[in-house]
Amino acid sequence: MRCDGSCPSERWSSFCRSLVAHTGWHWMSERCSTLRQFPGPPWTRGALANGLRWLMAALAAALAVWAADRFVRRWMGTEEAPP
Numbered sequence: 001m002r003c004d005g006s007c008p009s010e011r012w013s014s015f016c017r018s019l020v021a022h023t024g025w026h027w028m029s030e031r032c033s034t035l036r037q038f039p040g041p042p043w044t045r046g047a048l049a050n051g052l053r054w055l056m057a058a059l060a061a062a063l064a065v066w067a068a069d070r071f072v073r074r075w076m077g078t079e080e081a082p083p
Contacts (some may be wrong), residue, residue, distance in 0.1 A: 041047070
């Protein structure tokens with residue numbers, strides 16, 4: 001099946017996706033300009049340390065998921081071990 005826009009349904013689908021993306025862009029830019037009118041929270045050392053802790057926790061969770069995936073794939077025999 002080719003996806004070169006030769007079919008009318010592909011052109012219609014592409015048009016609808018671009019219209020939705022364009023509308024979303026304007027919606028987000030309006031919200032951003034409204035949000036910039038309000039002051040943000042102060043950046044303290046404690047807030048930065050807390051953000052870093054959450055980032056490390058997310059990284060550790062991603063590493064655990066990756067390791068579990070590798071283990072399960074090897075256990076099921078769907079992936080060969082590297083040399």
